[in-house]
Amino acid sequence: MTDRVSFSYAHVVDKPVPPLAHHRRDMGEPRVQLPDVVMLIVDDCTLHRENLAAMFALGAHTVPAVAWDLPSLIASLGERTPEIVLLNMGTHGSVGLLGSIRQRYPDVKVIAVGISDDDESIIVACAEAGVAGYHLRTESLDDLIKLISKVIEGESACSPRVTTILLKRLSALAAQRQPVVKEPVLTSREIQILGMLELGLSNREIADHLCIALHTVKNHVHSVLTKLGASTRTEAVALSRTVHYS
Template identity: 35%
Template structure:
């Protein structure tokens, strides 16, 4: 859960999209869930930032393309100034925007034609402190992001990790779930969760998305690595 959240608590959400029908539609879907409450809507990036400051939500559902203040800048402000998790809406033709949003601290991405159940699941996952990238976005976009990322000497950032933690980070960067990592390493999912938590804590990372970036930036994983 996000800071201060415990099991059974309602996930508070702000929905930000400049298209009123899209905004209202997502809001209705989420508000219909017993464990999710839409506390505000916003029609531009500046309104989204203001809504987060006023309502202190757990999740901001934010369109990348927004007027007044674009979604990337809004995400940067929100992630730097609060514990709110940012779940961004994107389309296939916005790769460069996705790279910038990753750097801004976004915790997840959804395609705008997302199915109802996947939208609800994504909000819950992000609120619980995990990260989420649509499968069609993950490998292609992260690899392109990493190709131009500055590479820091691995020894400087990764020396504090155990061999198991390094291997876990490498698999996270390749897009594997905890269950898939557990099978590959022949350990329990609980053990994998512990490894992931240790990696995040030791490297000072916010979530799995930042872990993916760190793996590429340090050269631990390179574009084209097999799954």
């Protein structure tokens, strides 16, 4: 038993260890080229923030700026204007930080990171603030890099689940809107004839009173009924007393 353990230990020690670079693929090195943009990473988890910043700094000309709360955010924004902001929505006060970013730089492209696809309130809040993209917790670093590339090109991107939530929100807002009531627009002659209908005058009496042809009166009466949505003269008269028309 002792010899077997010693042999195993020696075998491991004697085996050459490959350079760290050989392990980068296993450690999660992205298969998509990192974009070289002025970037700000906002995350109050130091480990996440530093790891992501280090990853984006590889081969980039500009090292990403970082922030973790409002004071550090204001300081970072004061140094340079970012092209892309990665905001972890799990950060304390993330919605307020998002508002601060949008207020200071309304044209900056913000990507909401760490979104849970069942957190509808955060997704809607991000949409209302005008974020350019969503990166879900279940998505990879490669997915984030692809998303950044799309956003840089002027696209807005989100998962099918996020799209469904936003469409539901739009439908709910549409259902809450009060229908706009269109007032019937009558000509001066139609208003005049409607007034005579209220007096109970017949088509012949209206024609004689206005010195116009009988068929012209009939056309005007038909137009009045159509615009008021009435089927009879009596109904038109009733509607004229409850509807404001111009």
